[in-house]
Amino acid sequence: MIKRVLITGANAGLGKETAKQLAAHPEVEEIYLGCRNIDKALAAKSELERITGKSVFRIIQIDVCDHSSIRAAVQTLDRSIDALIMNAGGTGGKSFDRINSDGVTEIFAVNLLGHSLLTQEL
Template sequence: MASPDKKIVLITGGNQGVGYETAKNLVLFSQDYHVILGSRDISKGEAAAKELQATEGIKGTASSTQIDVTDDHSVDAAAARIASEYGRLDVLVNNAGIVSMASPPTREALRPILETNVVGSLSVTEAFLDLLRKAVHKPPRLVFVSSSTGSITHAANPDSPYYRPGGAIEYRTSKAALNMLMVMYYARLKPEGFYVFGADPGLCATNFTGNPDALRQRNAAEPWQGGERVASVIKGERDDNVGRVLGVYGVSPF
């Protein structure tokens, strides 16, 4: 069992990119957190956790667990494992996601993106709800890592910087669906005292698209900046806007 002094945080897709940088932000600056890096490939998760633990000046702690959000057995096994090891969860961050940059959109690309980004988030949330209800540090937090590109308001506005007809349609559709999922969980869990958020890290130069340098040429932020934005939601710095999608510029319209 983990010390009751620490907030237990699970981040899916936590072994790289924004997920990893979110974890790093939490454990580097505060001893209050134990972060579990959820990773589809356990060897990558273990390597990432070891790297975090070796970071100079680290104050919190980190570990890893195997979880493939598209595999029900993997999700349920991860929930059972964390229940056995920690007995609770204080924060769940649904971060795992995939993207397609193909144009025009295809049904072959859309199906796995929805399966990972939307169905996977629902699957993980449902599997871990009972552990969140046992949170020692109130309120329990449920965070969906979203994107302003999933805003229907932005997508329909020619004056918006996110108005890009034909670009990443499958991914943007999945994030619009994820925003709805977040709102529904917010309404459902609010009576139980949960804090539910969408967190938008913004465009970051990660390996998400397979070409971080091309993203930098589009003025993408560095991954640590995206991690800082997600971490701010976890740390309670954006609580005035619970139930909303929060990004670098403030609240993202639905």
């Protein structure tokens, strides 16, 4: 049974919608909103609490393009999670081919490498 779920990129779009729909399941106790921007995360959490009437949402600050951010985020989890929704990503806008501090393009980091590392760290 899935009780605790982590969704990356949960402050907008499909990630936020997924958080809303998961909250409707009575067995889901905690939904971790994995977001890189705390202000956007707080706004999404408030909106989700208002829409769903549930207080199951927790914020985890994570930038999926940044290995140190991924490792730090995993350290903040005090319990194991049952499911990971690897949602953060996109086409990278104008900076899709920028090389990040880990030496790979941001589009590769967010859509593949970051989530691979996150899975391994979890």
